Amino acid sequence: MTALVRHPRFRRWGWIVIGALVLVSLGRATLETGPPRTTAEQVRVIGATLKCPTCRSQSVSGSDSAAAKAIRNEITQRVEAGESADEIRTAISATYDDVQLIPKASGFEGLVWIVPVFVLILGFAGVAAGVARWRRATTRHATEADRILVNKALDER
Amino acid sequence: MNAALGTAGVVLGFAASFLGVVTLAVGLRQKRPRLLETGWSYSLLALLGALIAVVAMQRALITRDFSMGFVHDNGSSRTPPLFNVATMWSALEGSILLWVLILTGYTVHVARKFRARLTDPLVGMALLVMLVVGAFFFLLILGPANPFTTVSVPPGFDGPGPNPLLQEHILMAIHPPMLYLGYVGFTVPFAFAIAALATGRLGEGWLVETRRATLTAWGFLTIGIILGAWWSYEVLGWGGYWGWDPVENASLLPWLTGTAYLHSVLVQERRGMLRVWNLSLLCATFSLTILGTFLTRSGVLESVHAFSDSDIGVWLLSFFAFTVAVTLGLIGWRGDQLRSPGQIDSPLSRESAFLVNNVLFAAFAFVVLLGTVFPLIAEAVNGRGVAVGPPYFNRMTVPIGIALLFMMAVAPVLPWRKASTELLSKRLFWPAGAAAITAVVTVALGARGLGTVATFALGAFAGAAALRQVVLATRRQGWxxxxxRANGGMIVHLGVVIIAVAIATNGHFLREIETSFEPGQTLTVGGHEITYLRTVVVEERNRTATKVSVQIDGDRIYEPALSRYDGFGSLIGTPSVKTGLREDVYVTVTRLPEGVDGPVVLRVIIQPMALWLWVGGGVMVLGTILAAWPGRRRVPTDPVSALISLDDPVPVPPLRGSE
Amino acid sequence: MSDLEDQRAFLLRSLEDLEREHDAGDIDEQDYGALKDDYTARAATVLRAIEQGAVRVAVPVRRRRSWVALGGVVLFALLAAVLVAQGSGRRDAGDTLTGGIRQSSTEKLNEAGRRGSEGDYAGGIALYDDVLVADPDNREALTYRGWYLFLSGKRAEGLTQLLEVATAQADYPDVHAFLAVVFDRNGLSAQALQELRLLDGLDAPAYIRDIVVPLRDRLEAAASSTTTVAVTGGG
Amino acid sequence: MSEVGAEPDRSDELPGPVQQGRPMVIVAVALAVVVALLIAVLATRSPSGERSRQSPLLGRPAPAIVGTTLAGDSFDLAEYRGRWVVVNFFATWCIPCVQEHPELAKFQARHAGTGDAALVSVLFDNTADEAQGFFTENGGDWPVVVDEAGAVGVDYGVARVPESFLVAPNGIVVQRLVGGVTAAEVDDLIAQYEGAPE
Structure with missing residues (x-):
């Protein structure tokens, strides 16, 4: 058994099976949707994207304040009426100023999305450049004299 | 009397720190060892000052000395003894006092550890830096955050007590000290980093000497963050544990840069690279603790946890600017000496994996910092506020987290210098198999969503890789x-995997229902039987609590409540949680019954694996303790996959100093 | 420690580490040989340099900066970042990439109405002009433009415009409501009543009907008796 | 300082460190600039406590308020067209609301006779019972609309009581008043709008 496992060919096939299993599972997980959510769960998800107007930095889902409760009621009614999350968000932000917790994709607000991704990619490019720069182009070959010198130094340590 | 004693303590501490700074500076400049040796006495005196101040504060709190400003504002005769002690760090002034106590404690620890080498400029400079920080915080207490003011009180006066939210749970008594032990602990490696820059001794010596201090600080910060999340879960009744609140972000930022440092420091020790980067990370970690304190204490940002506002902001911001200016100046000045002798031998090696890991951690920290301060930037530019909330942080950090999980699986099995694909294929085979099986099983069990399943699979991958290392190590070396460090680190990785899986499970399989219960009615939610028994109004000393008795699974009675605190406005909900290995049943009251027999509206949240968040935190802390375990000095350069028996003579690398 | 000694220590330590890593099975025979050879040669160079009393070895500065590569990376990063932003950020109706709001006609109409109700008639008129450039027959823009002209003092101009709309698009209720008010202010009660009748024949929104309630009451009262009832307020 | 060039053919392969002197300074300066800007932004921010009086409702028709009052009558805001209406959101547990109460009573008394302006209170996170007790004790004979679910509050975007909205006779919301109001303040506002060119 161990011998079989250690065999390179077994391992090659094993890797192929692993790759296939992972791809199929991830694909299924991505394409299929999960079980339907209860109203309360949908309200929680939508409420998490709206700022509670009374509170400090809490979302509508995360607060027990009166305003948050009232907005949750409103969301519940709208969810039950079959409105989509976007419609509900738009409706709520029509009466409250600055309640959207998701920054906009465009304009100055869009920078909050753009800058980190830009920096991350530049960071990776920087590391790649650094690795390329740190690596020596050629490996050197030691002469016999080099070896003797270095071994002596090593022994002295 | 208490106020006078406290002020005396603070003055003593400030004087000791300030004089210590001057003496050490003169000693370093004129190379006079006699002066450098006084660092020990000054550190002790500073600690003594802080101790006196804290004792005075505690004494005032215990005796309810309302003539002292801090007790007048935050104390109350109704506060139970334990929370009375904790009242000290429930408000700004007292928490700065705690900060100073911990900081002077660390200073004395450093001075004691290096007492044989106090005349070494490196140690002298490090002590000087710590005393500078200490002097600043003592100054804060004397200036804008003075708890020792005196007020005249009418007879029979009773204070308001600490913020009610802080009195709800015992965790609040231990969470802040843990967090501060972590925050302040990073001052030690920071001081040595500055000392290394200032003295030009930029080798690997100082790294090794501060290794345990760094690990300790990191461990405490981890405990602090986990306890904070736990408190949030148990006390704030919204059913979550992490809300990307500015205060939470402020604690996460130094943790992220600190974690990046713990990894990249290995590259420097082992391969002699990344000197500037490591110094920068330490300086960033320290600066971020100051910036975080500013953000949460100055009131510029809205936060649930910011329980006090004051004009301390200018001071903290100035100190932050000073810190950054000094570090950047030093790095710019010493730039040419910071060249590292090391080089990368192959892109497929552990050092490159650590580079990628560091980019990811830095990006993570950047996202958190940007998201936290962006509302202020937008307001300054556009004149109009922008809310940046949890959806932003989740969308940006989850991919980074998943990438980190992947690196966590691959990096530990990668050897230094150069790896062959054959070696990787051999070592990663079983972990990858575990990942594939996990992916299949979780999808079969109903998990959906790329991020969720990827987290499960990569969690198994990283967990199996970490287990493999631990098994190999124990097979060779027994207990x-x-x-x-290497093995303890793997335990920490296991803890991280547990937390990652718990977060993914909790987020994906969480079930919530909000429904109305008649008295005596039993409803089944997610397989749990919930019976509403009765509602009782309890008049307590500082609040009117309406407690709803609920029986879960025929088990004991749980009592979620809605309370109205005196003078606190709106109703505050307190959840009640039935904790289980598989899942928690989390009950909060949404609407109280009208009259005695009316129906009550309850929110029931089934929280899968919530317990494992805290268990994972515990495992991380255990791993940190193992990593920092004092014992026979271990060589920092043990090979990766197979550890050499300690019975063999091990060549000790030529590092300056010893731990 | 000088630069060279630093390097000597590092290279010798690396050689020792390499041995142990090789013993532990971390490194292939082939890689081991190549790396050991390389480290040895480099260490020897440094050792010789130290013997000769040098302080540092000359390091060539490689400046093969490729601006093209840098530009490419920056462009790619920018593109990816914008795509991520588009995918993750919130997009409101009418947002442009730069955040300037490319208002649809409807939004402009709403905005103009808001301006007008705040007393900024000139602003409202300008917005209606914008709408009319794209849609010259927009009855809402034409009507409210006329109304705002009237309100801002250009009475004749406003009246002309309202009359034009009332002729061209007689089934638009709003215009009749405004005409009724305009006629009334000019003392033409009969024509005002006439407009109100026309309005009654149309399916007017509540908002419009409410506007003319006080006017109608007064006019009808005046028509039925000679007494005038004063009505306070007004829209 | 002598430099080794004994083996020039090999010199570019020496274990030399990467030259980093100048780039380091550039990076340090760039970082310093960024941090300085950040500090400037942070230093100039006022505390977050100041709340805006902006509301997306301004200039729009007032959302409908249809409901039952404490007295048990039905209430419909639409019936108040042609009059100025102060829509006041209120809770008995809120201290500023209680402090505001006499001013509201004064405003009501001033306009009850002329009928040119009306006042309506809407309960916010308050039950009818709690409010009934308060109004019995402190007086107040204007309609108080019960809004248990908080739907009206959401329609008006009420964040923190007390909050009032001034609705013009044409049914358009013209002002959002955050915090307690005084009778004089509201009258001034009305006079201001009345004086504006129609």
């Missing part, structure tokens, strides 16, 4: 295989 010693658990001890030491």
């Amino acid at each position: 010693r295989g658990f001890v030491g």
